[in-house]
Amino acid sequence: MEFQGTTDKSDFLERVDRVAPAIREAAEEIERSQRLSPDLRAKLHEEKFFRLLLPKPFGGEEASPPKFFETMSALAENDASTAWCICQANGCAMTAAFVVPEIAQHIWGNDPHAVMAWGPGKAEYTKKDDGHIISGRWQFASGSRHATWLGGRTPMTLSDGKTVFRTFLFPASEVEMIEIWDVLGLRGTGSDGYSVKDLFVPKGYLATPGLDVEERLYDAPLYWMPSEVHQAIGFTGIALGIARSMLELFKEVATEKKPYRMTNMLSENVLVQSDVAISEARVRSARAYMLNETAEVWEDVLDKGELTEESNMRIRLSSTYSIHEAKAVVDLIYDAAGATAIFKGNPLERRFRAPSG
Numbered sequence: 004m005e006f007q008g009t010t011d012k013s014d015f016l017e018r019v020d021r022v023a024p025a026i027r028e029a030a031e032e033i034e035r036s037q038r039l040s041p042d043l044r045a046k047l048h049e050e051k052f053f054r055l056l057l058p059k060p061f062g063g064e065e066a067s068p069p070k071f072f073e074t075m076s077a078l079a080e081n082d083a084s085t086a087w088c089i090c091q092a093n094g095c096a097m098t099a100a101f102v103v104p105e106i107a108q109h110i111w112g113n114d115p116h117a118v119m120a121w122g123p124g125k126a127e128y129t130k131k132d133d134g135h136i137i138s139g140r141w142q143f144a145s146g147s148r149h150a151t152w153l154g155g156r157t158p159m160t161l162s163d164g165k166t167v168f169r170t171f172l173f174p175a176s177e178v179e180m181i182e183i184w185d186v187l188g189l190r191g192t193g194s195d196g197y198s199v200k201d202l203f204v205p206k207g208y209l210a211t212p213g214l215d216v217e218e219r220l221y222d223a224p225l226y227w228m229p230s231e232v233h234q235a236i237g238f239t240g241i242a243l244g245i246a247r248s249m250l251e252l253f254k255e256v257a258t259e260k261k262p263y264r265m266t267n268m269l270s271e272n273v274l275v276q277s278d279v280a281i282s283e284a285r286v287r288s289a290r291a292y293m294l295n296e297t298a299e300v301w302e303d304v305l306d307k308g309e310l311t312e313e314s315n316m317r318i319r320l321s322s323t324y325s326i327h328e329a330k331a332v333v334d335l336i337y338d339a340a341g342a343t344a345i346f347k348g349n350p351l352e353r354r355f356r357a358p359s360g
Contacts, residue, residue: 015070018050019077026081033084033191037184038148047089048116052078056093056233058100058221061112065225068233069298072240076290079244080251084191086244088146090237091192095119095154097230098170100221101210107221110152110172120147121154121170122194128157128171134205137171142183142196150175153197154210172208173199216310228310232318239293239322246286246329253336254279278339282332289328296321 022043029043039047047053055071057063066074071093078086096119099107111117126139139155147153155171181196211218219226225233257269257279269275300314 015055015066015074016077018052019074019081022046022050022052023081026078026085029085030082030191033082037190038193039085039088039146039191043085044116044149047085052089053092053118054096054111055089056225056230057096057111058107058223058226060104060221061099061107062115063096063099063111065223067225068228068236068301069294071233072236072294072297075237075240076244076247079241080248082191083241083245084189086241087189087192087238088149090234090241091145092118092120092150093237094230094234095121097226097233098154098172098210100219100223100226102172103207103220106172106207114151117152118146118150119152119154119172120144120150121156122147122196124155124157124196126155126157126171126199128159131203132206134203134207135171135209137202137204138198138200139171140181140196140198142181143194144197145189145192145194147175147180147195147197148193153178155199168211170210171204172210173202173204177202224305227304227308232310232315235318235322236293236297239325242326242329243286243290243293246282246332247290249333249336250279250282250286253339257339275339278335282335285328285332289325293321293325 025043025046029040032040033043051062051064052074054063055066055074057065059065075086075090078089096111098119099111110119122141122144124139124141126137128135128137128139137155137157139157141153141155144150144153151174152172153175155173156168157171158166159169160166178197178199181198183196184190184192184194186194216227216229257275296317300310300317303314304310
């Protein structure tokens with residue numbers, strides 16, 4: 004399929020603003036139930052957040068990497084689990100560019116609420132003329148509890164002896180879910196396990212995981228970059244969004260809290276003022292660095308028609324650095340908040356448990 008033009012819009016952050024109150028209102032329920040609530044999912048689908056990286060012919064947005072970064076960051080400021088599920092689902096949605104159009108249409112085009120998820124694992128398989136019979140188990144599939152389709156990634160040996168990774172695609176209704184997500188942070192992602200036994204997967208429902216861009220069947224600039232690069236950009240945005248929200252919440256606490264046996268508000272403490280200033284500088288500089296690198300790399304991809312090794316290294320460096328900066332800010336603010344942040348259910352406590360690194 005040929006590229007039909009971008010749909011990169013300027014209103015992604017406006018969409019976040021529209022759903023932000025619903026995300027914040029649902030945050031505690033998301034944490035408790037370990038999945039996104041049906042009402043919130045409906046609002047997220049309405050704004051097409053699960054389709055940011057989906058090809059345009061199947062109802063996708065083909066959001067540019069800078070826009071994707073900004074959107075993930077803004078979503079994470081409201082709830083990290085929600086942003087994480089959306090980021091993961093978008094990486095999986097890129098699979099639509101690597102399967103024949105009829106299959107992509109079946110999975111995504113015919114269902115505006117389609118969501119795909121997957122996690123690591125492997126499968127045993129038997130090849131048939133019309134498909135494969137597979138048995139396998141996977142885990143850590145973020146958003147799997149509300150996915151309509153799941154993927155089973157597994158190593159496969161080709162006729163020339165080369166080992167490659169491929170992903171079987173099958174309806175979520177065909178799997179047995181396995182509860183394993185008893186964790187400290189990002190509880191709302193419901194990143195559980197799942198398994199299938201002797202499941203028939205028709206021919207064609209087998210894709211590359213989006214890492215080998217040369218195997219794409221839909222040719223648009225967004226898919227000249229591997230899915231893992233897009234996810235690095237998106238998850239970096241999430242880390243910085245967590246750090247930003249942590250910092251803003253602490254500013255509110257500091258103006259209202261008078262520490263035990265102290266006469267002044269926390270905000271009047273010079274050490275706290277220093278911590279806030281340093282944190283502000285770290286978040287702003289990391290965000291500017293990551294956004295600048297993402298924009299310049301994207302321009303280079305558009306110019307050269309590929310992601311060069313140098314550009315790939317730039318994304319790896321900037322994302323790694325920025326995530327570590329976000330983590331440092333979260334740690335610093337958590338310590339500065341004192342006992343306020345230690346209680347379960349406190350917004351600072353929940354954000355501290357969300358991995359920013």
